[in-house]
Amino acid sequence: MGWGAPAACAPSQRGRAMSDISAIDHGQEASFGDYVQLLKPRVMSLVVFTAMVGLIVAPVAVHPFVAFTAILFIALGGGASGALNMWYDADIDRVMRRTQGRPIPAGRVSEGEALGLGLALSGLSCLMLGLATNWFAGAFLAFTIFFYVVVYTIWLKRLTPQNIVIGGAAGAFPPMIGWAAATGGVSVESLLMFALIFTWTPPHFWALALFMKDDYSKAGVPMLTVTHGRAVTRRHILVYTVLLAPFAIALSLSSIGGPVTLAAALVLNALFIRGAIRVARRDEAVAEADGYKAEKALFRFSLGYLFLHFGALLVETSLAPLGLGGW
Numbered sequence: 001m002g003w004g005a006p007a008a009c010a011p012s013q014r015g016r017a018m019s020d021i022s023a024i025d026h027g028q029e030a031s032f033g034d035y036v037q038l039l040k041p042r043v044m045s046l047v048v049f050t051a052m053v054g055l056i057v058a059p060v061a062v063h064p065f066v067a068f069t070a071i072l073f074i075a076l077g078g079g080a081s082g083a084l085n086m087w088y089d090a091d092i093d094r095v096m097r098r099t100q101g102r103p104i105p106a107g108r109v110s111e112g113e114a115l116g117l118g119l120a121l122s123g124l125s126c127l128m129l130g131l132a133t134n135w136f137a138g139a140f141l142a143f144t145i146f147f148y149v150v151v152y153t154i155w156l157k158r159l160t161p162q163n164i165v166i167g168g169a170a171g172a173f174p175p176m177i178g179w180a181a182a183t184g185g186v187s188v189e190s191l192l193m194f195a196l197i198f199t200w201t202p203p204h205f206w207a208l209a210l211f212m213k214d215d216y217s218k219a220g221v222p223m224l225t226v227t228h229g230r231a232v233t234r235r236h237i238l239v240y241t242v243l244l245a246p247f248a249i250a251l252s253l254s255s256i257g258g259p260v261t262l263a264a265a266l267v268l269n270a271l272f273i274r275g276a277i278r279v280a281r282r283d284e285a286v287a288e289a290d291g292y293k294a295e296k297a298l299f300r301f302s303l304g305y306l307f308l309h310f311g312a313l314l315v316e317t318s319l320a321p322l323g324l325g326g327w
């Protein structure tokens with residue numbers, strides 16, 4: 001496994017001055033929707049869902065208003081990190097087809113505006129989460145934003161094909177933040193939720209990268225598909241999907257799991273591994289000819305996998321008052 005991008009794939013450099021590429025140059029009006037888009041609402045919806053589950057399944061009752069406030073500010077913090085990511089990545093977003101329509105590359109929002117919004121919402125969300133729950137949770141949110149923006153986006157994304165493995169930790173922290181908001185600390189259960197998302201992220205992202213390779217190579221981003229090719233990426237997907245299963249099962253056997261979660265873990269992981277084996281075995285020419293059907297299906301399945309897994313934890317907790325659910 002290599003570390004660092006080969007010379008043929010030099011990482012993108014952010015060489016331009018911020019003012020060169022502002023919305024003013026394009027003279028386009030930004031709508032409210034553009035500012036919402038800066039917060040990456042679709043991706044963040046699942047992030048926020050996992051944080052909400054982390055908060056609800058924690059063994060400490062939280063007043064519904066406090067719980068609502070906590071989720072709101074975790075969502076805002078996640079959105080803020082998305083705006084800061086779009087601010088820094090504007091140069092590569094301009095090159096990739098998938099991201100060209102985003103508010104900054106499309107010229108409707110300036111980089112300065114995205115930076116200002118991201119910083120303001122980051123500060124506000126961490127402060128308010130700290131005030132509404134506890135300072136450990138507030139600081140954890142701040143650390144997660146820092147990890148996504150500085151460690152992943154600014155540092156690793158353009159440096160190494162392991163970018164999303166290490167940087168993916170940022171996306172795995174939210175259930176721990178939810179748990180911390182309720183309990184003020186960390187536990188085996190919250191670490192298992194982290195481990196589940198951490199090992200889920202590589203298959204989630206690399207499945208997408210398999211059918212987006214041209215975008216990343218055009219932008220000079222050293223994603224595994226670009227630096228090591230698709231065959232290697234296919235094998236890496238399978239390795240992480242297999243590694244994911246024990247964490248999913250351990251979580252279902254933990255104090256927040258139960259029969260529903262165990263059944264979900266067995267079915268979902270069997271299906272995920274089956275999909276990953278199919279993708280690992282695929283010949284590139286065959287995949288290209290059929291429009292990367294199996295790879296697209298695996299990416300979609302990854303989203304359902306995480307939603308259903310965390311949904312099962314929620315069901316387990318909801319059944320507890322009825323004397324059902326849990327061990």
Ligand code: HEM
Nearest residue numbers: 042043046047050098164167168171172197201205208303
């Ligand atoms: C470093 C880690 C991750 C990377 C690199 C990554 C990458 C991506 C990319 C590139 C897309 C396509 C997005 C688009 O076109 O707007 C995507 C979609 C998505 N990701 Fe991730 N992801 C990561 C972690 C996560 C995590 C932790 C979650 C949730 C817990 C998540 C949830 C989603 C969702 C829900 C979508 C679909 C969005 C849609 O419907 O447009 N991702 N991911």
Ligand SMILES: CC(C)=CCC/C(C)=C/CC/C(C)=C/COP(=O)(O)OP(=O)(O)O
Nearest residue numbers: 043047077078081085144145148170171174
């Ligand atoms: C609460 C909190 C702060 C949560 C942060 C959660 C988090 C780190 C989510 C990461 C998900 C994500 C959009 C990755 C995209 O990678 P990319 O930025 O390389 O994708 P792109 O090419 O679509 O911009």
